[in-house]
Amino acid sequence: MPDVLQYRHDLARSYNNLGELLKSTQPAESEKSTRRAIEIYEKLVSDVPDVPAYRQALAASLSNLGFILVSTGQAPAAEAAYNRAIDIDEKLSKAFPPCRSTGKSWARSSPNWPTS
Numbered sequence: 001m002p003d004v005l006q007y008r009h010d011l012a013r014s015y016n017n018l019g020e021l022l023k024s025t026q027p028a029e030s031e032k033s034t035r036r037a038i039e040i041y042e043k044l045v046s047d048v049p050d051v052p053a054y055r056q057a058l059a060a061s062l063s064n065l066g067f068i069l070v071s072t073g074q075a076p077a078a079e080a081a082y083n084r085a086i087d088i089d090e091k092l093s094k095a096f097p098p099c100r101s102t103g104k105s106w107a108r109s110s111p112n113w114p115t116s
Contacts, residue, residue, distance in 0.1 A: 015034070027068060041061055045058055062088070
C-alpha cells in the first residue's frame with residue numbers, strides 16, 4: 001500500500017469507483033472492491049484523524065456498500081453499513097458546521113482538505 005497519504009486516498013477512491021461501476025453487473029466483485037476502499041479509508045482515518053475528507057470518503061464508501069448489500073438481499077448488513085455512514089456524517093457535521101457566509105462546511109475550507 002502506498003505510504004503517501006494522497007496516493008492512499010486515490011487508491012481507495014479508485015476501489016470505490018470500481019465498486020460503483022460493477023454494482024449492477026458484478027455485485028460480488030462490486031462488494032469486494034467497495035470493502036477494499038473501506039479498509040483503506042479506515043486506515044487513513046486512523047492514521048490521520050484530523051483530515052475530515054478521509055472520514056467523509058469513508059462514510060460515502062459505507063453508504064455505497066449499503067446499497068450493494070441491499071441489492072443482494074443482505075438487508076441487516078446494509079443497515080449496519082448505512083448506520084456507520086450516518087454516524088460518521090453526524091460527527092462531521094457537528095465538528096465542521098457550515099460557514100454562515102458561504103453555507104459550505106468548514107471542513108471543505110480546511111487546509112487539511114485534499115483538493116482532488
